Amino acid sequence: xxxxxxxxxxxxxxxxxxxxxxxxxxxxxxxxxxxxxxxxxxxxxxxxxxxxxxxxxxxxxxxxxxxxxxxxxxxxxxxxxxxxxxxxxxxxxxxxxxxxxxxxxxxxxxxxxxxxxxxxxxxxxxxxxxxxxxxxxxxxxxxxxxxxxxxxxxxxxxxxxxxxxxxxxxxxxxxxxxxxxxxxxxxxxxxxxxxxxxxxxxxxxxxxxxxxxx
Amino acid sequence: xxxxxxxxxxxxxxxxxxxxxxxxxxxxxxxxxxxxxxxxxxxxxxxxxxxxxxxxxxxxxxxxxxxxxxxxxxxxxxxxxxxxxxxxxxxxxxxxxxxxxxxxxxxxxxxxxxxxxxxxxxxxxxxxxxxxxxxxxxxxxxxxxxxxxxxxxxxxxxxxxxxxxxxxxxxxxxxxxxxxxxxxxxxxxxxxxxxxxxxxxxxxxxxxxxxxxx
DNA sequence: GCAGAATAACTGACTGATCATTCATTAACC
DNA sequence: GGTTAATGAATGATCAGTCAGTTATTCTGC
Numbered sequence: 435x436x437x438x439x440x441x442x443x444x445x446x447x448x449x450x451x452x453x454x455x456x457x458x459x460x461x462x463x464x465x466x467x468x469x470x471x472x473x474x475x476x477x478x479x480x481x482x483x484x485x486x487x488x489x490x491x492x493x494x495x496x497x498x499x500x501x502x503x504x505x506x507x508x509x510x511x512x513x514x515x516x517x518x519x520x521x522x523x524x525x526x527x528x529x530x531x532x533x534x535x536x537x538x539x540x541x542x543x544x545x546x547x548x549x550x551x552x553x554x555x556x557x558x559x560x561x562x563x564x565x566x567x568x569x570x571x572x573x574x575x576x577x578x579x580x581x582x583x584x585x586x587x588x589x590x591x592x593x594x595x596x597x598x599x600x601x602x603x604x605x606x607x608x609x610x611x612x613x614x615x616x617x618x619x620x621x622x623x624x625x626x627x628x629x630x631x632x633x634x635x636x637x638x639x640x641x642x643x644x645x646x647x648x
Numbered sequence: 649x650x651x652x653x654x655x656x657x658x659x660x661x662x663x664x665x666x667x668x669x670x671x672x673x674x675x676x677x678x679x680x681x682x683x684x685x686x687x688x689x690x691x692x693x694x695x696x697x698x699x700x701x702x703x704x705x706x707x708x709x710x711x712x713x714x715x716x717x718x719x720x721x722x723x724x725x726x727x728x729x730x731x732x733x734x735x736x737x738x739x740x741x742x743x744x745x746x747x748x749x750x751x752x753x754x755x756x757x758x759x760x761x762x763x764x765x766x767x768x769x770x771x772x773x774x775x776x777x778x779x780x781x782x783x784x785x786x787x788x789x790x791x792x793x794x795x796x797x798x799x800x801x802x803x804x805x806x807x808x809x810x811x812x813x814x815x816x817x818x819x820x821x822x823x824x825x826x827x828x829x830x831x832x833x834x835x836x837x838x839x840x841x842x843x844x845x846x847x848x849x850x851x852x853x854x855x856x857x858x859x860x861x862x
Numbered sequence: 863g864c865a866g867a868a869t870a871a872c873t874g875a876c877t878g879a880t881c882a883t884t885c886a887t888t889a890a891c892c
Numbered sequence: 893g894g895t896t897a898a899t900g901a902a903t904g905a906t907c908a909g910t911c912a913g914t915t916a917t918t919c920t921g922c
Contacts (some may be wrong), residue, residue, distance in 0.1 A: 446888090448896080467771045469772065470686075471685035471686040474880090486883090487883095487898065488898055488899075491897070550767060552830075553764060556831050557680075557681045557830065558682055567832070567835020568835045568836060571835070571837050572836070594847060597838070597839060598840070600839075601848070602820045605821070605824075606820065608822075608823050610815055610819075616766075617767065620774050620777035620778040620781055621785070621786075622782060622786070623786050623789060625812075629812050630811075630812050630816070634819075637851075637852070640855045646860075660873075660915065660916070662870075662916055688908090689908065690908095700874075701872065701909095702873075704908095704910080709909075
């Protein structure tokens with residue numbers, strides 16, 4: 435989002451504290467739209483309402499900016515997910531539903547562009563790929579694992595290894611997210627992510643339920 | 649794959665017919681590794697064992713090469729899938745299993761890089777995105793739909809709209825494919841795509857089965 | 863068969879455009 | 893007035909795309 439200037443605001447204002455996050459937000463939009471190599475720092479600066487030079491006051495170079503985008507935006511989201519899971523006490527079925535809904539919210543925000551970015555650029559940024567694999571995916575796996583575990587203990591779920599199950603749970607969600615942030619914006623195939631995810635959740639829980647006692 | 653020269657082969661050979669597909673193969677590898685903007689035509693040429701100028705004898709510019717890569721590589725695969733489905737007569741359950749196995753093969757080949765490419769570049773190549781959405785995804789959807797339909801008629805499956813179900817079926821497969829071709833090459837999370845896909849298929853078919861008669 | 867044109871595929875040094883990055887200067891704020 | 897955020901013109905590196913020249917192959921007349 436471009437910064438609006440109030441009519442009386444000075445042409446160049448000094449806002450040391452607010453800059454980094456504004457630049458990161460602008461950069462996320464541009465990177466997600468065009469990819470790393472194709473985005474121009476001039477455009478990022480313009481979107482943040484500053485000049486190109488200012489970007490370099492806060493980030494060493496384009497790479498550093500990219501890394502900051504991925505790290506800074508993801509960690510709060512993860513922490514939020516972890517907090518939800520930790521504090522929740524009810525049935526795991528409901529917890530999974532809640533997680534899926536949160537995912538949908540992330541999907542609708544600018545944040546949804548990040549997985550696409552990380553996927554696209556992991557060849558050029560092994561650092562980022564490692565960070566994402568070890569910090570985001572591994573942490574997500576631990577989280578998912580604990581939800582499952584709880585469900586198994588409560589007799590809600592069959593016992594299936596979390597490593598094998600996580601892609602089954604996340605895959606359809608990720609697909610809708612990527613769809614929405616790339617191909618889906620062109621062409622005529624219309625997946626409705628609301629019903630798709632409802633179907634997914636229904637099928638997932640049905641397949642995970644213990645055999646009905648006979 | 650770089651072209652091997654037999655010891656007696658002339659330093660520069662004339663191979664008008666073979667060139668385009670060699671260039672496309674080289675370009676696929678480079679694009680999949682680095683993305684469109686970051687790959688250099690010099691590198692593509694080197695990988696194909698020719699000079700940069702030669703690339704321009706066969707493709708108008710970098711964009712045209714990119715489009716050729718996506719079109720030429722995908723269409724045969726799709727046709728193959730369609731042929732399989734058309735000629736198959738047995739239970740739809742087995743057909744779905746067969747499709748999943750084919751997917752795994754695609755996943756292991758260079759072709760697996762294409763979805764990543766299309767996702768990454770759809771912002772910069774609306775043409776390609778539209779092509780992929782309308783030609784590949786829409787065709788895939790028709791195919792999936794016909795498999796489902798057959799299964800419903802035979803009493804193997806519950807009746808659920810194909811548009812809602814396709815992402816559920818494809819999502820986990822796509823996720824493993826993307827994983828393998830990007831993030832998964834770094835970091836320490838190890839999904840085993842064999843067991844993941846087996847789990848997926850098992851859960852999918854279980855959830856799609858009609859209610860057991862009581 | 864074979865010289866020696868004629869043709870067509872191929873090459874790679876060059877050109878121009880596009881950015882990332884720098885830094886001398888300017889303007890806010892205390 | 894001093895400090896520091898911000899600017900934007902200038903610099904230099906990187907490539908996409910070109911084209912005059914080189915080499916492989918085919919053709920032609922003998």
